[in-house]
Amino acid sequence: MAASAKLLALCTAAVGAVYAAGYVYTQPSAEASGVSSHGSLGGNPSSSPSPSSSPAPSSSGSAPSSSASASSPTASKVTYRDGTYTGSGSNVYGTLSVKLTIAGGKITSVKITSYNMHYPSSFIYPQIANEVIQMQTYRVYNITGATASSYNFAEAVYYALQKAKA
Amino acid sequence: MNKQAATPAPTNKSSWAAFKRFIKTPKGYALGALILLTLVGSTSPQGHMGIQHALAAVIAAAVFDAAVAKLLKRRVTVSTGGIITGLIVADVLSGLDPLYVVVLTTLIALASKHLLKRGRKPIFNPAAVGLLAAIGIFGAAESWWAGMALMPVWYLALMLAVGIFVSIRVKKYPQALTFMATYLLGVLAMAYFHLGLASATPADALREPFINSALFLGFFMLTDPPTSPGTTPEQVVFSIITGIVSVGMFMTFGGLTYLLVGLLAGNVFTAVLAQLRSPVKKSTKVETPNRASASSGA
Numbered sequence: 001m002a003a004s005a006k007l008l009a010l011c012t013a014a015v016g017a018v019y020a021a022g023y024v025y026t027q028p029s030a031e032a033s034g035v036s037s038h039g040s041l042g043g044n045p046s047s048s049p050s051p052s053s054s055p056a057p058s059s060s061g062s063a064p065s066s067s068a069s070a071s072s073p074t075a076s077k078v079t080y081r082d083g084t085y086t087g088s089g090s091n092v093y094g095t096l097s098v099k100l101t102i103a104g105g106k107i108t109s110v111k112i113t114s115y116n117m118h119y120p121s122s123f124i125y126p127q128i129a130n131e132v133i134q135m136q137t138y139r140v141y142n143i144t145g146a147t148a149s150s151y152n153f154a155e156a157v158y159y160a161l162q163k164a165k166a
Numbered sequence: 167m168n169k170q171a172a173t174p175a176p177t178n179k180s181s182w183a184a185f186k187r188f189i190k191t192p193k194g195y196a197l198g199a200l201i202l203l204t205l206v207g208s209t210s211p212q213g214h215m216g217i218q219h220a221l222a223a224v225i226a227a228a229v230f231d232a233a234v235a236k237l238l239k240r241r242v243t244v245s246t247g248g249i250i251t252g253l254i255v256a257d258v259l260s261g262l263d264p265l266y267v268v269v270l271t272t273l274i275a276l277a278s279k280h281l282l283k284r285g286r287k288p289i290f291n292p293a294a295v296g297l298l299a300a301i302g303i304f305g306a307a308e309s310w311w312a313g314m315a316l317m318p319v320w321y322l323a324l325m326l327a328v329g330i331f332v333s334i335r336v337k338k339y340p341q342a343l344t345f346m347a348t349y350l351l352g353v354l355a356m357a358y359f360h361l362g363l364a365s366a367t368p369a370d371a372l373r374e375p376f377i378n379s380a381l382f383l384g385f386f387m388l389t390d391p392p393t394s395p396g397t398t399p400e401q402v403v404f405s406i407i408t409g410i411v412s413v414g415m416f417m418t419f420g421g422l423t424y425l426l427v428g429l430l431a432g433n434v435f436t437a438v439l440a441q442l443r444s445p446v447k448k449s450t451k452v453e454t455p456n457r458a459s460a461s462s463g464a
Contacts, residue, residue, distance in 0.1 A: 008340065008343070011347070014347070015346050018347060018351055019350050021354060022350055022353055022354040022357060022368065023372050026357050029357075029368075030367075030369035030373065089262075090262060090316075
């Protein structure tokens with residue numbers, strides 16, 4: 001029994017070592033792609049506009065990002081129906097909702113309708129909304145110092161765009 | 167006051183004894199751990215949605231399993247297996263998903279438990295079936311929030327501690343450990359050999375929230391007694407299959423379903439193993455009400 005416990009402890013340490021090795025080995029690519037130690041929740045503000053550094057908007061960062069990778073949701077490839085759509089994003093730092101307007105198949109307006117984040121909305125708004133309109137995508141630059149809010153905003157826009165898909 | 171204290175309460179005593187017995191069973195440990203993680207996970211800013219979802223899923227599960235028991239003329243009891251399934255479904259689905267999606271996912275999960283059976287045991291992990299269906303049918307988002315995916319990173323230590331404790335108590339720790347070893351080695355191989363998709367990188371897999379989902383699945387879904395093998399050597403093979411298929415799916419398709427598909431592949435191995443050992447006879451009539459309700463279903 002004691003030997004078995006020792007073996008299990010040894011195996012646990014080995015698995016921990018494998019994890020640590022993988023974590024360290026992938027750290028450069030994580031830094032390059034903007035993946036922080038806290039995943040999609042930010043903590044590593046990135047100003048790079050490469051697709052991989054864009055937010056993977058979901059409450060966990062996984063659902064929409066997978067959809068996003070499949071559908072490449074940029075305005076040039078996806079058509080949207082005209083109208084007004086809402087979406088929400090949330091993470092450990094809070095929740096926010098947006099109202100997004102599509103006119104002529106393009107994003108013409110993004111407004112925050114509810115905001116419950118630790119930092120004031122002025123950290124990200126209106127500049128991030130302007131970027132969404134300018135770039136016609138939810139994949140916008142993170143705003144340094146407000147990464148989590150940026151992700152939430154992107155997630156909210158993502159969900160609104162999902163509803164607007166033709 | 168004295169009158170109350172002097173009043174004998176044999177029913178309460180027996181209930182307490184039954185409760186103490188229950189919490190020392192595998193289902194008791196699993197349920198206690200899931201309740202703890204659900205409560206802690208719900209302290210995130212949007213956690214109140216998760217709690218509502220968990221309550222709805224638990225109620226739906228209990229009612230559904232009771233209705234099935236009634237329909238099959240079995241003794242109607244509170245289905246702890248169904249409750250565990252409901253909790254897992256709610257714990258994995260994002261708090262942003264509509265409530266009806268959580269309830270329907272729970273019902274799909276439980277329906278799979280009752281329909282996709284080998285003998286009296288479900289073939290597939292019911293929660294995994296439900297969650298996979300939720301992605302396919304409803305396009306549901308999954309956040310694995312009770313895996314502390316939305317909490318600061320050090321909350322992972324809590325989940326690890328709870329997961330290790332429970333898996334040791336239910337004698338499934340080697341199984342969980344083998345899965346993690348296979349999964350992590352696979353991800354490390356992905357990184358070393360530059361395999362996989364640009365959108366689903368090994369760096370993602372080793373960090374929150376993806377690592378949370380792997381740990382949550384490894385500790386609380388993989389270890390479901392009816393859908394995993396009983397002996398340690400078979401559990402090890404089961405976990406290796408689950409880990410390899412999970413990493414293969416992640417590498418090939420990315421997305422959300424890789425862990426769930428991996429687990430279902432492991433479940434198939436369990437069923438095949440059981441079938442080879444003792445083929446199920448169509449006319450089996452060994453089921454009793456108590457034994458039927460004893461099958462888990464997480």
